[in-house]
Amino acid sequence: MSEKPSEVRLRTRIWSVLRALVFVCVIFFIWNGMAKTAAAFVLVALVMGWVNLYQLRSQEIEKPYYRLWLNVVDGLLSFAVMMSIFIRDLYHSESAEKILAVGCAILLARLIAHTLFSLGVLREGKKLPQKRRWSKLANIATTVTMGVYLLDLEDYQQICMVATILLILASTVAYAYWYYRDPAHRKPLSIxxxxxxxxxxxxxxxxxxxxxxxxxxxxxxxxxxxxxxxxxxxxxxxxxxxxxxxxxxxxxxxxxxxxxxxxxxxxxxxxxxxxxxxxxxxxxxxxxxxxxxxxxxxxxxxxxxxxxxxxxxxxxxxxxxxxxxxxxxxxxxxxxxxxxxxxxxxxxxxxxxxxxxxxxxxxxxxxxxxxxxxxxxxxxxxxx
Missing domain, CATH: 1.20.120 (Four Helix Bundle (Hemerythrin (Met), subunit A))
Known part of the structure; x- marks a missing residue:
């Protein structure tokens, strides 16, 4: 007997809440100087995020406004983790890496822009787009970058952060393209x-x-x-x-x-x-x-x-x-x-x-x- 849509949505919401709690634990461990434990919880969050996107397929079954606010909470927690890492590095070395600060700023800008854009789409009575490949890769890359910084893998920090920034920019462009190709918004540009x-x-x-x-x-x-x-x-x-x-x-x-x-x-x-x-x-x-x-x-x-x-x-x-x-x-x-x-x-x-x-x-x-x-x-x- 197949599950009812309401039961599936309830399960995915519980899963999302558990993932949010994992991020809260990550922030707690960072502020208490337990970097390796925090990195282990980041790995757990990475696996849970992958299951949420590819196994539970929460983006396909969740109601629009719930999906929007779950994404907002997830984005805020990701930003909070990256900012905690930045402040930790600044506190210990007095000169945190510039690209880490840029990455934090881009994460916050993406979150604000995506939220405002999505609210505008919903108020127009239109459906939100499902997360595209670039967006999913950007989320995974962000979580991987958290772990790399927490483990102080200096040889890979800049590479991971640059890759994350590029994927965020690519996902932003993809979202903007989805919006403006709709004739109701703007005449689409050719490829x-x-x-x-x-x-x-x-x-x-x-x-x-x-x-x-x-x-x-x-x-x-x-x-x-x-x-x-x-x-x-x-x-x-x-x-x-x-x-x-x-x-x-x-x-x-x-x-x-x-x-x-x-x-x-x-x-x-x-x-x-x-x-x-x-x-x-x-x-x-x-x-x-x-x-x-x-x-x-x-x-x-x-x-x-x-x-x-x-x-x-x-x-x-x-x-x-x-x-x-x-x-x-x-x-x-x-x-x-x-x-x-x-x-x-x-x-x-x-x-x-x-x-x-x-x-x-x-x-x-x-x-x-x-x-x-x-x-x-x-x-x-x-x-x-």
Missing amino acids: ASQLTMSRIVLTPFFLWVFFYDNDLDYSNNSIVFKVLSLIMVLGFMLTDFLDGKLARAMGEVSTLGKYLDPFSDKISNMTIFMCFIATGYAPVWMVALIYFRESSVETLRTLAASEGLIMPARKSGKWKTALQGIGIVMILLGAIDPVRALIPGFESIWNVFPQAVMGVITGITIISGIDYFVSSKHILKKFV
């Missing part, structure tokens, strides 16, 4: 435009990763964040390659995409070049020339739009963007000490290597700009 927008959204995060150690000398940065910077740039390049391909393949080529794609490239690349100026990888005059070319071509594109014309991308522009990406990857790859040590004689030329690569990038960029102006003489004649 191609979403990929393009991701470069703009992630660019400020690249700044934080690049200057994570608050030192303008990038060579002093942690290898974890050097690798993360490289991965982000590769992600920028991949999305730049895919957005146009997907737009054409899915028949979603739009005027917005034609303008947004080059704009996002310029935002991300110019931000990276500004970082290179700060750390000494590029002289100011090179980046100034690149900026002059980019702004001039954008002005030309704006003039064309005012006449109802769309200035198509030139092959030289595509080559320019590709070579800029390759050059950036070469510099960031060379900045990773173990990689540099693998190439015989590379250490001796490293001091001039970034400037040499930036010189090539600057030359190609200027040539591309000249090509755009020569091919757009018919547009300029309307204004000169």
Whole structure:
């Protein structure tokens, strides 16, 4: 005989309350200096969370408002545990890790935003979305990170926290996408435009990763964040390659995409070049020339739009963007000490290597700009 829905919901609520009590015990043990016992209870909470999500499937059977407030309680307790760990570290070392503070702030911001958003959805009479894969992974990663910090596994703390932050950001983007793809809320962006927008959204995060150690000398940065910077740039390049391909393949080529794609490239690349100026990888005059070319071509594109014309991308522009990406990857790859040590004689030329690569990038960029102006003489004649 199958169980009644009310009986199943009661069991999942009891399970959720027990998990909350486990987190309360974790907080108690942290404040009493029993880190290993707290870590053991975190492991119990991890297992209970997995059972709740994948075995009991509480997200599928719970009533909307109950589900919302159970999630709020769970989020508050997770934040309380992370803050307790942060305060403990601050109390003992007088300088707790910055990324731990950032993680606590992101956890709290996510909780507040998700709660307000969910309340708005429920008041509109709409159903809450079930937790997606990214959200489930973010919750599991948060719990794992708690255990790593409690056990003082220094080699894995930063890696786990960065992974948790990225998963939280991914789950937030997924939730926002679910909301705005509903025609009742907003006209949905195409997948191609979403990929393009991701470069703009992630660019400020690249700044934080690049200057994570608050030192303008990038060579002093942690290898974890050097690798993360490289991965982000590769992600920028991949999305730049895919957005146009997907737009054409899915028949979603739009005027917005034609303008947004080059704009996002310029935002991300110019931000990276500004970082290179700060750390000494590029002289100011090179980046100034690149900026002059980019702004001039954008002005030309704006003039064309005012006449109802769309200035198509030139092959030289595509080559320019590709070579800029390759050059950036070469510099960031060379900045990773173990990689540099693998190439015989590379250490001796490293001091001039970034400037040499930036010189090539600057030359190609200027040539591309000249090509755009020569091919757009018919547009300029309307204004000169």
